[in-house]
Amino acid sequence: xxxxxxxxxxxxxxxxxxxxxxxxxxxxxxxxxxxxxxxxxxxxxxxxxxxxxxxxxxxxxxxxxxxxxxxxxxxxxxxxxxxxxxxxxxxxxxxxxxxxxxxxxxxxxxxxxxxxxxxxxxxxxxxxxxxxxxxxxxxxxxxxxxxxxxxxxxxxxxxxxxxxxxxxxxxxxxxxxxxxxxxxxxxxxxxxxxxxxxxxxxxxx
Amino acid sequence: xxxxxxxxxxxxxxxxxxxxxxxxxxxxxxxxxxxxxxxxxxxxxxxxxxxxxxxxxxxxxxxxxxxxxxxxxxxxxxxxxxxxxxxxxxxxxxxxxxxxxxxxxxxxxxxxxxxxxxxxxxxxxxxxxxxxxxxxxxxxxxxxxxxxxxxxxxxxxxxxxxxxxxxxxxxxxxxxxxxxxxxxxxxxxxxxxxxxxxxxxxxxxxxxxxxxxxxxxxxxxxxxxxxxxxxxxxxxxxxxxxxxxxxxxxxxxxxxxxxxxxxxxxxxxxxxxxxxx
Numbered sequence: 001x002x003x004x005x006x007x008x009x010x011x012x013x014x015x016x017x018x019x020x021x022x023x024x025x026x027x028x029x030x031x032x033x034x035x036x037x038x039x040x041x042x043x044x045x046x047x048x049x050x051x052x053x054x055x056x057x058x059x060x061x062x063x064x065x066x067x068x069x070x071x072x073x074x075x076x077x078x079x080x081x082x083x084x085x086x087x088x089x090x091x092x093x094x095x096x097x098x099x100x101x102x103x104x105x106x107x108x109x110x111x112x113x114x115x116x117x118x119x120x121x122x123x124x125x126x127x128x129x130x131x132x133x134x135x136x137x138x139x140x141x142x143x144x145x146x147x148x149x150x151x152x153x154x155x156x157x158x159x160x161x162x163x164x165x166x167x168x169x170x171x172x173x174x175x176x177x178x179x180x181x182x183x184x185x186x187x188x189x190x191x192x193x194x195x196x197x198x199x200x201x202x203x204x205x
Numbered sequence: 206x207x208x209x210x211x212x213x214x215x216x217x218x219x220x221x222x223x224x225x226x227x228x229x230x231x232x233x234x235x236x237x238x239x240x241x242x243x244x245x246x247x248x249x250x251x252x253x254x255x256x257x258x259x260x261x262x263x264x265x266x267x268x269x270x271x272x273x274x275x276x277x278x279x280x281x282x283x284x285x286x287x288x289x290x291x292x293x294x295x296x297x298x299x300x301x302x303x304x305x306x307x308x309x310x311x312x313x314x315x316x317x318x319x320x321x322x323x324x325x326x327x328x329x330x331x332x333x334x335x336x337x338x339x340x341x342x343x344x345x346x347x348x349x350x351x352x353x354x355x356x357x358x359x360x361x362x363x364x365x366x367x368x369x370x371x372x373x374x375x376x377x378x379x380x381x382x383x384x385x386x387x388x389x390x391x392x393x394x395x396x397x398x399x400x401x402x403x404x405x406x407x408x409x410x411x412x413x414x415x416x417x418x419x420x421x422x423x424x425x426x427x428x429x430x431x432x433x434x435x436x437x438x439x440x441x442x443x444x445x446x447x448x449x450x451x452x453x454x455x456x457x458x459x460x461x462x463x464x465x466x467x468x469x470x471x472x473x474x475x476x477x478x479x480x481x482x
Contacts, residue, residue, distance in 0.1 A: 056386040057416050069469040089340045178411045181456040
């Protein structure tokens with residue numbers, strides 16, 4: 001199947017989401033502002049939950065709201081990410097498969113991305129992600145060569161830097177938004193910070 | 206580096222009180238507990254009186270959470286000296302071994318406790334945590350079921366919790382979520398009732414408000430309900446929608462940022478109303 005490209009902004013926010021709740025399972029949605037054909041460019045993500053991932057009402061609510069926001073901002077939901085609480089196990093849970101299935105009903109080339117907690121150490125060179133795609137009604141591992149992170153070293157450096165500065169505390173996921181609805185789950189502030197740190201010469205990062 | 210007391214201009218009593226509050230609220234803000242607790246212990250241990258032991262325990266657990274084995278060991282050693290035969294301290298030793306991923310040794314500690322005192326639930330729970338950490342989910346579930354043999358599944362557990370904690374809106378709301386997830390008309394109606402109850406206990410619980418809106422909307426949209434039930438649920442949904450809109454308008458007033466989420470909610474509520482009517 002097709003190529004998937006992960007932007008700096010999407011990766012950094014997923015990473016910070018996992019770092020903000022190191023003891024919990026976390027999940028979120030992958031978004032694209034690109035056109036429908038060709039490679040899937042994941043340009044952004046929305047962190048959703050850090051508690052009770054398999055319970056339906058809040059997941060449904062979040063999916064609906066993000067869907068609405070996407071149509072207001074010319075984006076689409078193209079995938080789903082999750083990090084399990086247990087670091088040694090990065091396989092997709094039934095809940096992950098269910099939500100990913102739902103997303104692929106609306107978008108053919110949807111991706112399911114699992115963050116591999118065991119590989120998120122500072123000295124690990126490669127992106128700590130495992131990506132799945134839907135083939136023959138099942139979620140199967142995607143060929144590593146079809147997964148691209150442009151400027152990976154810079155992205156990794158930005159993520160590390162923001163973690164050092166404690167910037168993950170700025171991240172708002174949908175769960176936190178429900179605890180205090182003045183908090184913004186679109187994370188505009190964090191997006192600006194990431195953009196500042198990314199080198200201006202790289203343009204669309 | 207500046208001390209906590211210098212940075213925040215607090216005295217040791219305030220630091221001690223903060224630790225107590227975090228204990229009472231069961232917060233797992235381990236980094237903060239380590240920062241405050243470590244300083245309190247090293248500079249002011251003699252002033253803490255008998256509180257020092259429970260603080261050692263609290264800081265030790267937080268230290269494990271932050272990979273501060275040096276600090277955890279210091280606390281543990283103090284506790285061992287003071288309470289040499291204590292099961293509670295033995296459990297802490299076990300937890301440290303778990304943090305170091307020495308699971309077999311940790312298990313031995315817990316089994317020793319259970320030999321002595323088969324009703325020690327703390328040790329039983331730690332054994333289950335080890336199974337979870339090792340990814341042995343099937344076994345963890347089996348052990349958990351044994352432990353909960355009088356309780357059964359999640360919904361039943363929550364029912365027990367609600368009975369013993371009738372004012373806790375969170376259990377109520379969680380129970381409603383479980384029922385909603387189980388699905389089916391009967392469960393949806395139950396979930397709606399419990400979302401409503403959670404709201405009575407805390408009218409600011411947004412999850413309960415949204416839950417009420419969604420469950421009532423789904424019931425109203427079901428072809429299996431009578432006209433009266435449909436009408437009633439549309440009323441509940443409509444009430445909930447008004448409350449949600451009001452809450453978001455209020456939230457939107459201070460900050461620019463929440464405008465995105467506010468608009469998303471407005472449109473979502475509108476679109477759901479269209480599908481209902």
